[in-house]
Amino acid sequence: MSRDEMRAGDTDRQAVADRLKTALDEGRLDLHEYDERLQQTYAARTFGDLDSLVTDLPGTVPVQQSRVEPYEPPAAPLAASGAGDMRRPGGPPFLASYGGVVLLCFLIWGASCLASGDFIYPWPFWMLIPLLLGVLGRWGKRDR
Known part of the structure; x- marks a missing residue:
């Protein structure tokens, strides 16, 4: 039995779903195509079914070369200022x-x-x- 004929597990499907999400974030897939492939991913039974969904996608792009900006949470407000305080240099x-x-x-x-x-x-x-x-x-x- 070849690998393509072996049954895939939930973790294999999740790995393909993560790879498709990465391709969507990088702009390699549009939202409609991503949705179609994601549905096929969770319906796939074998490794051959899963592999056919990502064969046309290149490997993952490292963060340093990606065009997608990593999320940085906003800076915490200063503890000394009140919630509605709008003080700025130069007056209110x-x-x-x-x-x-x-x-x-x-x-x-x-x-x-x-x-x-x-x-x-x-x-x-x-x-x-x-x-x-x-x-x-x-x-x-x-x-x-």
Whole structure:
């Protein structure tokens, strides 16, 4: 009896499935072909059936030559900072973004006053309330 006629075991099928997964990751198989071959792998009875599924695939590519980037978990956050703390050098990030919005509102209000020739109700002052509350909130956190 030749090797091709011998019955394959579950570990042999798993080894072929792993090799097919590697070929998929390397871009040698598309997802549809991988799925078909995987189904045939688990239905295979002999080594000949298994060998026919991987004969057109080259050997495994070493990690150093692979185009697939190995997974690296993200760096752990600093233990000193809180979960929602967004401190950056140069001040709180909301100050620049929301402060720009408030400035733009004041410019629009000023242009409207100049264009109409009247003093219009100063509605941009309402935009200062969330900005001031944010600044005071950040200032209060620094004391702790």
